[in-house]
Amino acid sequence: MIEALISSKTRIKLLLKFFLNSNTTAYLRGLETEFGESTNAIRLELNNLEQAGMLVSELSGNKKIFRANTQHPLFREVHTILMKYLGLDQVIENVVKRLGEVEQVFLTGDFARGLDSAIIDLIFVGNIDQHYLLQLIEKVETLVKRRIRYIIYTPSEYAGLVKSQLEVEPLLLWSDLD
Numbered sequence: 690m691i692e693a694l695i696s697s698k699t700r701i702k703l704l705l706k707f708f709l710n711s712n713t714t715a716y717l718r719g720l721e722t723e724f725g726e727s728t729n730a731i732r733l734e735l736n737n738l739e740q741a742g743m744l745v746s747e748l749s750g751n752k753k754i755f756r757a758n759t760q761h762p763l764f765r766e767v768h769t770i771l772m773k774y775l776g777l778d779q780v781i782e783n784v785v786k787r788l789g790e791v792e793q794v795f796l797t798g799d800f801a802r803g804l805d806s807a808i809i810d811l812i813f814v815g816n817i818d819q820h821y822l823l824q825l826i827e828k829v830e831t832l833v834k835r836r837i838r839y840i841i842y843t844p845s846e847y848a849g850l851v852k853s854q855l856e857v858e859p860l861l862l863w864s865d866l867d
């Protein structure tokens with residue numbers, strides 16, 4: 690779907706990298722390794738996005754570190770489009786809102802790193818009926834055409850979880866805590 694609007698696969702990868710998780714930072718050589726593409730293609734897209742004000746950069750030693758410009762007027766819209774592209778809006782709409790006692794849902798794994806993947810990794814926090822969750826997830830997987838892998842924590846288990854145990858910082862997708 691998004692490929693029809695944005696023809697550059699490198700640009701799509703960069704948007705996913707920086708706009709799914711606004712805390713993500715990266716530099717050119719790291720992106721080259723991660724994407725497996727030439728630095729020229731990546732540099733061109735980074736420069737275009739920076740000139741458009743979508744990315745900001747800062748020098749750290751001899752590295753130019755890029756991150757999303759969360760102050761850009763289109764930041765929230767681009768983030769929302771990417772969530773829809775990945776099917777995460779369907780996960781929230783069809784799974785979370787029907788489970789009852791869900792306190793929070795986090796995105797983790799490749800997507801939290803800003804990488805596209807065939808698997809969506811989620812952490813659910815709450816008192817959740819696992820059998821009903823499994824039924825809902827099976828339905829959503831056919832809608833989003835991706836597999837969903839999940840972990841369920843009770844609120845007390847999640848509170849005791851040391852974030853450093855997770856391989857990547859989880860990204861909050863949904864919260865019922867106010």
